[in-house]
Amino acid sequence: MCPPEIALLKTFVHYFLHLAFPALIAFVFYRDQWKKVYLILLATMLVDLDHLFADPIFDPNRMSVGFHILHSYYAIAVYFLLLFFKGNLRIIGIGLLFHMLTDFQDFEWWCH
Secondary structure: OOOHHHHHHHHHHHHHHHHHHHHHHHHHHOHHHHHHHHHHHHHHHHHHHHHHHOOOOOOOOOOOOOOOHHHOHHHHHHHHHHHHOOOHHHHHHHHHHHHHHHHHHHHHOOOO
């Protein structure tokens, strides 16, 4: 268990990386169309729908990466392959891989 102040910081960092940091990625790397790219990056969070098939849906002591079907290492390999395409597929790949990194750090780098 995390102390309350660390748990709050962990939650803040998690949602910052999921919601705010993609805006920075979009603005820095896709300045001309950053709003569209930001929306695509946000849409990649739909990958979390696979949590609905787990029991319990949320378990703070469970690593998402490698457990849920859309967070599996096979899925991550597909997300990596999306980087080799152009346009929206590459943006989707970036969003999905960044999502996996965010979930990974949330479990591995903080107390749980």
